[in-house]
Amino acid sequence: MIRKALGVVLVAAFGTVLAQQIRADGSSTVYPITQAVAEEFTARNPGVKVTVAFSGTGGGFKKFCRGETDIQDASRPIKKEELEACEKNGVRFVELPVAYDALTLIVHPQNTWATCLKTGEIKAIWEPNSRVRTWRDVRPSWPNERIQLFGAGTDSGTFDYFTEAIMGKVGAIRKDYQPTEDDNVTIRGVAGNRYALGFLGVAYYEENKDKVKALAVDNGKGCVLPTRENVLNGTYQPLSRPLFIYVNLKSLERKEVQDFVNFYLSPQARRAIRSTGYIELPAEAYRIGQELVKRRKAGSFFMDLPPATPLSKFVEELKKELR
Incomplete structure (x- = not known):
């Protein structure tokens, strides 16, 4: 379940003050997964306290690469400059994919005209210096009403992924939208305006289906909805993406952190991942992750992963990590 509260969420059995603590921060998209697993x-393990926060993928990496957190939630691979910051501070890590996401475009339930957007239309709406102001600017038959836009802020991995996948360049986006690192703000904004449009991770849509409606995306092969089936079969493109956690190798020397990470990758944790609405990876991917942890295999193998990589190809790339 996605918590509505902002900031740090303390996960502790029976409210007891506990000695062992694990600190996680980063992506608001991955937050529900880490929170559910925690x-x-x-x-x-009532003798362990897990604190889970979300300051965005970018904001979280700043803390992680300073050695302030044990686990970094990330909705995109680490960037070169972030990797350099970690190396400068002596922070080495294991990079672990944990799930797949269908980045989702949402509108108000009373929006009866838009059910599917072509990727070219999405680009026209969101690109820098966009001339699109109203729904009629997208298609002449649609209402002559201004589109109120909501989406991820610049510290978010969702922002990075969306702009690269749709615009072809990270950070390329119009300025007159409501940015936020908290996806619940986007939900409230779209739910409160009949003419609004937003984008966020699929889990937040799944939990708020009674408040917002998801749009299908046409990447040239017809309209495809952001469903588990369409992510698994590779047809929901270009907005399917892997989600990661990064684990500080020094933190892994502590038994409670190692136990938590091993549990995160275990079959027992799959129920928690499913409960969030995200898409589980194939079992083989988690087994590879466990082996990477066992070997303490440091570094990033997915830093240059292109957007819209299908799940099947992603798993093939993951296998290469063990070579």
């Missing part, structure tokens, strides 16, 4: 883990 709840399952602490129910089994």
Whole structure:
């Protein structure tokens, strides 16, 4: 379940003051997964406290590369400059994919005209210096009403992925939209305006289906909705993407961190991942992750992963990590 509260969420069994603590921060997209896994883990391990926060993928990497957190949630691979910051501070890590996301475009339930957008139309709406102001500017038959836009802020991995996948350049976006690192703000904004449009991770849509409506995306092969099936079969493009956690190798020397990460990658944690609405990776991917942790295999293998990489190809790339 996605928490509505901002800031740090303390996950501790029975509210007890506990000695062992694990600190996680980063992506608001990955936050629900780590939060759900943490709840399952602490129910089994009441002697451990897991704190989970979301300051955005970019904001989280700043803390992680200063050695302030044990686990970094990320909705995109680490960037070169972030990797350099970690190296400068002596922070080495294991990079672990944990799920797949269908980045989702949402509108108000009373929006009866838009059910599907072509990728070219999405680009026209969101690109820098866009001339699109109203829905009629997208298609002549649509209402002559201004589109109120909501989406991820610049510290968000969702922002980076969306702009690269749609505009072809990270950070390329119009300025007159409501940015936020908290996806609940986007939900409230779109739910409160019949003519609004926003983008966020699929889990936030799944939890708020009664408040917002998802649009299908046409990448040239017809309209495809952001469903589990369409992510798994590779047809929801270009907005399907892998989600990651990064684990500080020094933190892995602590038994509670190693136990938590191993649990995160175990079959027992799949229920928690499913409960968020995200898409599980194939079992083989988690087994590879466990082996990477066991070997303490440091570094990034996905830093240059292109947008819209299908899940099947992603798993093939993951296998190469063990070579």
